[in-house]
Ligand SMILES: [Zn+2]
């Protein structure tokens with residue numbers, strides 16, 4: 001099969017033919033139709049070393065969708081020919097507190113496609129049957145691929161925000177995740193204020209249902225206040241510059257949900273927290289059930305984000321554009337184009 005391999009950390013991916021993997025006990029072999037390209041792929045590629053326990057070389061990609069073509073021993077629930085996903089979670093330990101209480105994406109020993117096991121930047125990928133979501137009929141694989149990470153992550157953030165009709169949700173960063181979050185937050189009945197540094201992205205946000213839009217900058221916090229403030233602020237922008245705006249914009253008892261990876265510290269005055277009762281939490285992808293739910297929502301409500309299909313051979317160019325911030329929508333590898 002053709003695969004894009006990370007042969008050494010920091011290198012460009014190398015596309016070449018490698019032997020077809022065979023599914024082990026409880027595993028499925030999936031012929032990949034589409035795989036989204038995520039910022040996390042970039043972080044993994046540019047890290048100083050391979051992830052702990054990862055195969056070397058490593059196949060990246062954790063937003064895969066494809067058709068089951070073979071089953072390993074004991075994999076009997078999902079038939080050959082079914083369409084399934086290869087999402088971030090490959091499997092989890094199944095016995096820690098997080099796994100047993102419905103927070104499996106926080107399992108400290110979870111394994112992930114394109115990180116600790118091979119992912120879907122290849123024509124075939126091996127998934128665990130128990131962790132592979134069935135894809136509803138009628139969802140196009142290219143359009144649905146980003147749901148495997150971006151979509152379920154946005155959904156997990158919206159679920160944690162305690163939204164309801166009458167409440168206001170501030171969505172910061174209107175790329176792929178933010179675009180999913182706008183549509184999902186609107187489904188709760190809440191009003192949405194979208195924030196981005198790009199006027200074009202704000203126009204798109206409005207087209208996807210945002211009630212108000214605010215251009216990011218020094219004035220943004222005050223403008224959100226003037227609109228009534230936010231009962232939840234969901235941050236999808238990978239910068240610490242958003243923090244003063246969040247502090248100004250969030251209403252008492254509001255939820256601040258951290259999604260984007262911001263490694264720079266932000267100043268937090270504890271008396272502010274004491275006085276306002278603001279709640280701060282983070283979220284990372286989602287559970288298997290949340291993934292199934294967001295797939296159903298996507299097929300019922302036509303969830304859509306800007307998307308650009310590319311061939312597997314163009315993945316390096318895509319990753320470079322992603323690093324340079326030159327990608328308008330989500331990049332999705334379309335294997336129909338690759339196989340032509
Ligand atoms: Zn991702």
Ligand SMILES: [Zn+2]
Nearest residue numbers: 093096099107
């Ligand atoms: Zn666990």
